[in-house]
Amino acid sequence: MPDYKAPLRDMRFLIDHVFDFHGHYAALGATDASPDMVSAILEEGAKFCENVLAPLNRPGDEEGCHFDNGVVTTPKGFKEAFAQYVEGGWHGVAADPAYGGQGLPLSLGLMLSEMIGSSNTSWGMYPGLTHGAMSAIHAHGTEEQKNTYLSKLTAGQWTGTMCLTEAHCGTDLGIIKTRAVPLADGSHAITGSKIFISAGEHDMSENIIHLVLAKLPDAPAGTKGISLFIVPKFLAGSGERNAVSCGSIEHKMGIKASATCVLNFDGARGFLIGEANKGLACMFTMMNHARLGTGMQGLCLGEASFQGAIKYANERLQMRSLTGAKAPEKVADPIIVHPDVRRMLLTMKAFNEGNRALTYFTAQLLDTAHLGRDENQRQEAEYLLAFLTPICKAFMTETGLEVTNHGMQVFGGHGFIREWGMEQLVRDCRIAPIYEGTNGIQALDLLGRKVLGSQGKLLRGVTKIVHRFCVANVDHPQLKAYVAQLNELNQQWGELTVKVGMAAMKNPDEVGAAALDYLMYSGYIILAYLWLRMALVAQAQLETGSSEGDYARGKLATCEFYFKRLLPRTAAHRAAVEAGSECLMSLPAQMFAL
Template identity: 90%
Template sequence: MPDYKAPLRDMRFLIDHVFDFHGHYAGLGATDASPDMVGAILEEGAKFCENVLSPLNRSGDEEGCHFDNGVVTTPKGFKEAFAQYVEGGWHGVAADPAYGGQGLPSSLGLVLSEMIGSSNTSWGMYPGLTHGAMSAIHAHGSQAQKDTYLTKLTAGQWTGTMCLTEAHCGTDLGIIKTRAVPQANGSYALTGSKIFISAGEHDMSENIIHLVLAKLPDAPAGTKGISLFIVPKFLPESGERNGVSCGSIEHKMGIKASATCVLNFDGAEGYLIGEANKGLNCMFTMMNHARLGTGMQGLCNGEASFQGAVKYANDRLQMRSLTGPKAPDKAADPIIVHPDVRRMLLTMKAFNEGNRALAYFTAQLLDTAHLSADPDQRQEAEDLLAFLTPICKAFMTETGLEVTNHGMQVFGGHGFIREWGMEQLVRDCRIAPIYEGTNGIQALDLLGRKVLGSQGKLLRGFTKIVHKFCAANAEHPQLKVQVAKLNQLNQQWGELTAKVGMAAMKNPDEVGAAALDYLMYSGYIILGYLWLRMALVAQAQIDNGSGDPDYARGKLATCEFYFKRLLPRTATHRAAVEAGSECLMSLPAELFAL
């Protein structure tokens, strides 16, 4: 397993220079997030992840979780690491001070979560799900519910889950069977079964707080009849065990140290959160949090894979360079001299650093949406978040999976062997395009609901940003060719959207047929914009003699690679979108098996 080292230099490049986190925080009145505070979080967070979590990654995968008659035990060291994490105050970095949190901006919590996920994806899911539950209770819970649950969730004494999926339905939540019957004391008795519940049962906290989707007896049909309930494992007032139990845990391809549970609710006492039959609106607060976190998992596994691959490529000797020996004193040259290995490593580097920029850009929007005193500014941020969230989830996980596959490939046959740890990163990353709404569902959400559903408003909110950027930098001496290419694609983006919208008016299947290619097309353009933002800063540092010139040249070279080798993929995705639905839908279902 590669030794993880937090990429602090790249993080600081984005935080200090590209996105100016410090000026951003000052503008939002987040004075506690001083440069010294940000620096301390980076340094100490890196130490915790490198020294505590990373050493548990492979052993956790080897051991997995244990299930014994409803009791789940996490792998050796996981519980102790969680106690150390809580003791260090990491769990409440971005939580509300009213409930014991430090009240720092969401973007700092996301930077920390990147380091956690890169060092140990499975372990990171336990606090990650808890943060999602906290956000839902904070946004939609009554004051009494906040007082009861948020303090102990913030302190890490309790952890949280989200319980949506049932055996007969995943995405189609309108047909869930779990029922909630009103009780005389104002609570509800929940009966049903949920599957694929991450962190649904474990030994790392005193209590587990489940947020459960269920239907009332008189609920309307479909998604309009879903309500959300808080169902604790142990009842807060009496401490008695509630009627929720773990029936089994799944045996999975990856994230083996994360307990994925079947939860059975047998008249469990639950408490309505938000309004009756409005539960899906409440759960989306948690789901959007989880979708951004899942997108990060693509970056996290990709970063760990790149670190292993680049070290191996510098050490592994195989053949001579086609242009002559590069290490004449050795039996062969290191494989990093070979163009195909460079292709894989640069693809990994370009996606990782581009996706990190996308994550941090999105995190700043979260800060603005939560902290800005200007309602127009908050609305603009929320609109951009609505547009970017499905792209973050799907594009970052699709490309993250590609990156981990390249990392394994760099190792050749050794990459297929467990001891090297590269195949684990592929296995751990493979779930990310599936859960928290498959990437196909994210694509439908983006194209059908966010773009066409807003008559293009949400798309225009982003394309205007790109248009202004391109106009301001059209004559940049070193980057004007790339700026012109980005500007061209930005214009085509709107044209392609209009074309899909017109086709969908005649045949609704056109949306489903175009959706995933449209999302990937969008993601490549967005990363192109972010790569140019990074390149502008790097070029300025070279010009004025600030920063590390080698690091800056590396940024410029990777940007050039992205524009020449990866951004052209937009042409393929555009062609697929324009191909329409007929070639997908014309083959009768019964002929697929022939």
Template identity: 80%
Template sequence: MPEYKAPLRDMQFLIDEVFDYQAGYAAMGAGDATPDMVSAILAEGAKFCEQVLAPLNRSGDEEECQINGGVVTTPKGFKEAFAQYVEGGWNGLSADPVYGGQGLPSSLGLIISEMVGSSNLSWGMYPGLTHGAMSAIHAHGSEVQKQTYLSKLTEGRWTGTMCLTEAHCGTDLGLIKTRAVPQADGSYAVTGSKIFISAGEHDMSDNIVHLVLAKLPDAPAGTRGISLFIVPKFLPDAQGEAGARNGVSCGSIEHKMGIKASATCVMNFDSATGYLIGEANKGLNCMFTMMNHARLGTGMQGLCLGETSFQGAIKYANDRLQMRALTGPKAPDKAADPIIVHPDVRRMLLTMKALNEGNRALAYFTAQLIDQAHSGETAEQREEAENLLAFLTPICKAFMTETGLEVTNHGMQVFGGHGFIREWGMEQLVRDCRIALIYEGTNGIQALDLLGRKVLGSQGKLLRGFSKIVHKFCEAKAEHPQLKGYVAQLAQLNQQWGTLTQTIGMAAMKNPDEVGAASMDYLMFSGYVILAYFWLRMAEVAEQKLAAGTADAAFYQAKLATCEFYFKRLLPRTAMHLAGAEAGSECLMRLPAEHFAL
């Protein structure tokens, strides 16, 4: 298995030099998040992930979760690692101090989650789902519900889940059959079955708090009739501790391609006692608080596994001897040259590096927006951040996981035949990454959300919010001595972005299928343009540091070289996606459905 080392230098580069987190923290009143404090937290987080979580990654994959009589046991060491995580205060790092959290910025918590996911994605699912449940209860729960559940969830004694989909409905939640019948005491009897429930049952906490979508007896049809309920595994007693067992059970766990140490459960609710959270028939509003948190986290998983794969690939490429360089021997004292001298291996490694570091910039910018949306100084600032978040969330989820899978595939390819062998750990990263393109809304759904709901549904407002940022940057840097050629390239693509959107919008007025036909290419086009913007921001900082003189010149020179590679070898992919998005729906829909029948 690759030996994960947290890329602290690159993380600090983005935090301190590109996005100036400190200024944002000061503006939002997060005085405790000083540079020294942030550095110390990142260093300790890295130590925990490298020394505790990473060694459990391969063994967890091999052992998997086990179920016996409805009781799920996690792999050896997982429970103990969670106890250390909780004891270290990591679970409540960004949680509300009112309920026992440390109150540090959300962006800092997301950076720690990157380290967790890179070192052991399966393990990271357990606290990850808990944080999603905490965000929903904090945003929509009553004060009694917050007092009852948030302190325990923050402390880590209890964990949480999201119980959304069912076997017959997948993403179409309007079809759910789970029912919630009102009871005399104000609670509800929840009955139904949910599938694909991550961390639905396990042995790592004293209680599991399920957030369950269900319909009331008089609910309207479709998604307008969905409500959200808190359904704990053990009902809280008079002291707020885990009391009597509720009517919740795990029917089975799934045997999966990847993330095998994450318990993916079928959860059965048999007249289980539940408590309405938020308004009746407004469950989707509450759900999207969880889903947006989960989608950003899922997008990070593409980056997480891509980083670990890259670290494994560069070590192997420097060690593995195969053939001589085409330009002559580079290691004449050895039987052959290390494969890193070969251009095609460099192509794969640079693709991995460019996508990883570009995705990290996108993720950290988005994390900063979460801080601003929660704690911006003015209502206008908070609204602007919310709009940018709404636009970027489906791109983060889909683009970062699509490219994350590409990166892990390249990592496996660098190893050649050894990459296909289990003992090296590279194939596990591919398997673990594959689910990220599917869960929390498939990438096709994200693309429809971006183009149909966020862009066309806002009459282009959400797109303009970001493209205006790009436009202003390009105007300001148009004569930059070293970067002006790349700036012109980005400015042209930014203009094409708007034109493409108008073209699709006009076509969709005549045929709604045009949105679905163009959406995936549109999302990928958007992702590559966005990363180009962030690569130029990073390159600008690197140029400034080199001009001023720095002891870390190699780091900044590598940024400039990778930026050049991105613009010359990866950004041209936008032409393909532009052509695909403009091709229309006719060639997709012309062939009758009957032709696809066996």
């Protein structure tokens, strides 16, 4: 398994220079997030992830979770690591101080989550889902519910889940069968079964608080009839065991140390959160948090894979360089001299660093949406988040999977062997495009709901940002060619959207046919904008003689690679969008049969 080292230099480059997080925090009044505090969190978080979590990653994959008559035991060391995590105060970094949290901006919590996900994705699922449950209860719970649950969740004594999926329905939540019958004391009896529940049962906390979607007896049909309920494993106050049990855990391709559970609710007591029949809106608070976290898994696993691949490429000797021996004193040259290996490594580097920039860009918007002092500022951030969330989830997981595949390929046959650890990263990453709403669903959400559903308003919020950037840098001495390339794509983005919208007015299938390619097209343009922001800073550092000269040159070289070798993929995605739906839908279903 590759040794993980937190990429603190790249993180600081974005925090200190590209996005000016310190000025951002000051503008929001987040005075506790001082430069010294941010530095301490990064340094100490890195130590915890490198020294505690990373060594548990491969053993946890080998051992997996154990299931015995409803009891789930996590792999050796997981419970102790969680206790250390909680004791260190990490669980409440971004939580509300009213319930024992430190009240630091959400972006700091996401930076910590990045390091956790890179060092041990399976372990990170346990606190990760809890943060989502906390956000839903905080946003939609009554004062009594907040006081009952949030302090324990913040302290890490209790953990949380979200329970949506049932065996007969995944994305189509309108047809769930779980029922909630009102009881005399105001609670509800929850009956039904949920599948694929991450961290649904385990031994790491005293209690597990399930957020469960169910339907009331008089609920309207479809998604308009879904309500959300808090269903504790042990009832608060009395400590009585609730009628919820784990029926089994899944045997999975990856994230094997994360317990993925079947949960059975047999008249379990549940407590309505939010309004009746408005549960999906409440759950989306949690789902959007989870989708950003899932998108980051592409970055996290890609970073771990790159660290393994770059070390191997510098050490593995195979053949000679096509332009002559680069290490004549050795029997062969290290494989990093070969163009095809360079292609893979630079693709990994470009996506990882671009996706990290996208994560931090989005994280700042999260901060503004929650802490902004001006209503218009908060609303603008919400609009941008609505547009970017499906892109973060889908684009980052698609490219993250590509990165982990490249990492395994760099190792050649050794990459296919378990002991080297690279194949685990591929297996762990493969779930990310699937769960928390498949990437196809994210694409429909982006194009159908966010873009066409807003008559292009949400898209224009992003294209205006890119346009202003291009106008400001049109004459940049070193980067103007790339600025022009980005500006042209930005204009085409709007034109392509109009084409799809016009076609969809005649045939709604055009939206579904175009959606994924449209999302990937959008992601490549956004990353191009972010790469140019990074390149501007790197160029300025070179010109001022910064001590980070080699690092800055690496940034500029990777930006050049992105624009010349990766951004051209937009042409293929655009062509696919413009091809329309006919070639997809004309073949009768029965003709797919063998």
